[in-house]
Amino acid sequence: MKKRKVVIIGAGLGGVSAAITLAQDPENDITLLERNNHLGGKLNVTEKEGFTFDLGPSIFTMPFVFEKLFSLHGKKMEDYFTLEAVRPHWRNFFEDGTVIDLEKDIQLMKNPPSSLNDVDLKDLENFLNYSKKLYEFSDQVYFKNQSESLMDVMRYWNPLTIPNRSDYLHSMDEGVRKRIKNPYMIDILNFFIKYVGSSPYDAPAILNLLPYVQWEFDLWYVKGGLGNLGKGLTRFVKELGIAVRTGTDITEIQKAEGKITHVISSDGVNYPVDLLISNMEVIPFYEKVSKEPAVKIKKYKERFGPACSGFALHLGVDRKYEQLRHHNFFFAKEGKKHFDYIFHEHRLSDDPTIYLVAPMKTDPSQGPEGCELIKILPHIPVVDPECPFTEEEYSNYRNHVLNKLERMGLTDLRKHIITEELWIPETIQETYLSNQGAIYGVVSDKKKNKGFKTPKKSEFYSNLYFVGGSVNPGGGMPMAVLSGQQVYEQIPRNMK
Numbered sequence: 001m002k003k004r005k006v007v008i009i010g011a012g013l014g015g016v017s018a019a020i021t022l023a024q025d026p027e028n029d030i031t032l033l034e035r036n037n038h039l040g041g042k043l044n045v046t047e048k049e050g051f052t053f054d055l056g057p058s059i060f061t062m063p064f065v066f067e068k069l070f071s072l073h074g075k076k077m078e079d080y081f082t083l084e085a086v087r088p089h090w091r092n093f094f095e096d097g098t099v100i101d102l103e104k105d106i107q108l109m110k111n112p113p114s115s116l117n118d119v120d121l122k123d124l125e126n127f128l129n130y131s132k133k134l135y136e137f138s139d140q141v142y143f144k145n146q147s148e149s150l151m152d153v154m155r156y157w158n159p160l161t162i163p164n165r166s167d168y169l170h171s172m173d174e175g176v177r178k179r180i181k182n183p184y185m186i187d188i189l190n191f192f193i194k195y196v197g198s199s200p201y202d203a204p205a206i207l208n209l210l211p212y213v214q215w216e217f218d219l220w221y222v223k224g225g226l227g228n229l230g231k232g233l234t235r236f237v238k239e240l241g242i243a244v245r246t247g248t249d250i251t252e253i254q255k256a257e258g259k260i261t262h263v264i265s266s267d268g269v270n271y272p273v274d275l276l277i278s279n280m281e282v283i284p285f286y287e288k289v290s291k292e293p294a295v296k297i298k299k300y301k302e303r304f305g306p307a308c309s310g311f312a313l314h315l316g317v318d319r320k321y322e323q324l325r326h327h328n329f330f331f332a333k334e335g336k337k338h339f340d341y342i343f344h345e346h347r348l349s350d351d352p353t354i355y356l357v358a359p360m361k362t363d364p365s366q367g368p369e370g371c372e373l374i375k376i377l378p379h380i381p382v383v384d385p386e387c388p389f390t391e392e393e394y395s396n397y398r399n400h401v402l403n404k405l406e407r408m409g410l411t412d413l414r415k416h417i418i419t420e421e422l423w424i425p426e427t428i429q430e431t432y433l434s435n436q437g438a439i440y441g442v443v444s445d446k447k448k449n450k451g452f453k454t455p456k457k458s459e460f461y462s463n464l465y466f467v468g469g470s471v472n473p474g475g476g477m478p479m480a481v482l483s484g485q486q487v488y489e490q491i492p493r494n495m496k
């Protein structure tokens with residue numbers, strides 16, 4: 001019997017998850033085509049001078065989403081990679097010297113360095129109850145029932161209850177400020193938006209589910225580095241017998257009667273297709289591969305624009321910084337300005353909020369003894385082809401970031417750098433072909449898209465579906481994996 005030819009463009013977490021999930025159906029003859037030489041997409045690693053730099057994600061959440069990939073085939077996730085809970089979750093540094101640790105057990109936040117008082121803790125507890133309700137609502141309508149728009153949500157829930165259940169009328173920041181008085185905790189809770197690379201002032205309040213996700217499902221490190229997640233998934237894909245072609249860049253399609261019949265790689269190889277799943281983001285696919293006229297893509301650009309990009313500076317440093325924890329945030333003096341520069345003004349701030357990862361705090365194997373691996377990742381605007389940042393602007397930005405870190409306690413950081421690896425938005429765009437170098441797919445914006453991403457099913461081709469950060473449920477590792485699982489349920493079983 002003829003099998004269904006399933007071609008997946010891109011072996012990021014979305015593509016790999018789709019491949020593993022579709023492999024449960026023996027009718028599927030799956031080929032995974034990836035332009036880079038590794039599986040995992042943004043889950044990428046480089047080694048320099050004895051340091052192992054994770055070039056992509058560093059925070060692992062919602063392990064049950066990943067477990068499902070393995071249990072589906074009667075396997076156990078722990079046979080492929082090992083997780084370790086991180087404590088504290090994050091350390092937060094403020095310019096006035098205040099330091100607050102986010103602890104899984106919030107009662108510990110009474111103790112130094114956090115020293116929160118009873119009112120602060122009560123507010124946080126109330127906030128987490130609110131966050132839990134938002135998560136439960138999303139879990140039903142978005143994660144389990146796959147709503148792709150507000151109309152879909154209304155099919156599952158009484159429309160009159162939606163505003164209350166989703167805190168529909170408010171932005172994320174408004175949802176935080178309504179419940180939290182401590183100004184430092186407002187900045188910290190607003191910064192959970194980092195998981196989806198958007199602005200808390202523009203994102204809908206439903207995104208306030210993120211703190212509950214972290215507190216409830218915990219924050220994890222993959223032992224040996226996040227690269228081991230990629231390695232474990234690669235081994236699993238091979239065991240399942242899925243055909244993989246790395247170094248294969250898809251640049252064209254052939255089509256007939258509203259279907260894609262073939263995809264063609266830059267070296268001229270033609271792959272026949274019954275079902276096409278693109279882990280390449282929606283806008284770049286329509287622009288560069290299926291080459292739709294601009295007018296057809298216009299509404300996608302207006303509604304489903306890119307999340308932020310990042311300035312990912314990986315440093316090998318020949319000393320320790322005892323005050324750091326595994327995950328750290330160094331906050332801007334003016335939190336709102338940080339976000340406005342990224343999402344509204346397309347400027348590089350001289351005082352950004354900086355996310356800093358020091359993985360050797362948990363795993364000394366990531367660099368030479370006595371050294372510190374420091375990954376610095378402030379979010380910055382995506383590539384604007386009309387007005388790209390110059391080398392000089394990026395270089396000035398690097399100085400602002402390092403000045404801020406030195407001012408806030410990382411004394412003589414610059415003097416101790418022995419090796420470095422810098423990824424700017426242009427590097428990210430060129431490597432993964434993400435839309436304008438976005439790192440989390442589509443932006444979550446109350447006005448533009450109400451927090452929804454692009455639907456997975458293409459409206460132009462009946463046998464084309466998308467997975468990954470540009471479609472629902474969105475960016476971040478667990479959501480990219482979930483998209484690959486969800487797509488299986490959307491594809492008609494008889495599609496040949």
Ligand SMILES: Cc1cc2nc3c(=O)[nH]c(=O)nc-3n(C[C@H](O)[C@H](O)[C@H](O)COP(=O)(O)OP(=O)(O)OC[C@H]3O[C@@H](n4cnc5c(N)ncnc54)[C@H](O)[C@@H]3O)c2cc1C
Pocket residue numbers: 009010011012013014015033034035036040041042043055056057058059060061248249250251279280281289310312377428431432433434439440441467468469470475476477478480
């Ligand atoms: C620096 C950084 C830090 C991050 N931190 C975190 C974090 O701490 N926690 C977290 O959960 N998430 C984090 N993220 C986000 C997370 O990495 C992504 O949301 C997730 O990995 C995206 O998976 P994806 O499948 O959507 O896309 P991708 O990983 O981009 O996969 C798409 C794949 O498609 C391939 N491709 C594209 N076009 C073609 C083509 N034409 N032909 C062939 N192949 C093609 C690309 O090469 C790529 O491998 C971070 C991302 C970055 C860059």
